[in-house]
Amino acid sequence: MKLKKQFIEAAKDVWGGKLDLSRTHLTTHETEMKPYARLKVKGKHGKALKDLLIKPPYIAELHVNPKFKKLSKEKQTRALKHEAGHLGYPHHGKDFINLMEKTGGAMSENSLEKTVFYLQGKPAKKGGRYKTIKGFETQTELNNFVKDFTKKNKGMRLRVKI
Numbered sequence: 001m002k003l004k005k006q007f008i009e010a011a012k013d014v015w016g017g018k019l020d021l022s023r024t025h026l027t028t029h030e031t032e033m034k035p036y037a038r039l040k041v042k043g044k045h046g047k048a049l050k051d052l053l054i055k056p057p058y059i060a061e062l063h064v065n066p067k068f069k070k071l072s073k074e075k076q077t078r079a080l081k082h083e084a085g086h087l088g089y090p091h092h093g094k095d096f097i098n099l100m101e102k103t104g105g106a107m108s109e110n111s112l113e114k115t116v117f118y119l120q121g122k123p124a125k126k127g128g129r130y131k132t133i134k135g136f137e138t139q140t141e142l143n144n145f146v147k148d149f150t151k152k153n154k155g156m157r158l159r160v161k162i
């Protein structure tokens, strides 16, 4: 499948079948870069509200690196869903993350794996360092774990890495 078509399919999975990109000038490029895929928006960013794409950007460039083609279809789709999310959200904020979780998109440009939320903790006392406690595939799993964990580990400082 041509990359452009593949991206539009992924975008429909993320934003719903009625997605209209007819006013978006979308081009695809093969670029030497570290992440497998990246969406560059020129001019104004798109606008979204939760899982509704209110206004896609007018100019969007989809870049993939030469290794992209060698990924499995599943990973390609996950990467493209992530980039499709950037049609509406420029950054990886909470709404973006929720959208990725709901639609199976990758959580970041650098992680195509399923386990993407890493809970890290450090003791409350000074000088401690954050250590990874556990990895999770979904935010729901993470939230459930944290509820129980904080009861048993009072005072521990926690953070999440994606």
Ligand SMILES: [Zn+2]
Binding pocket: 082, 086, 092, 108, 109
């Ligand atoms: Zn991103």
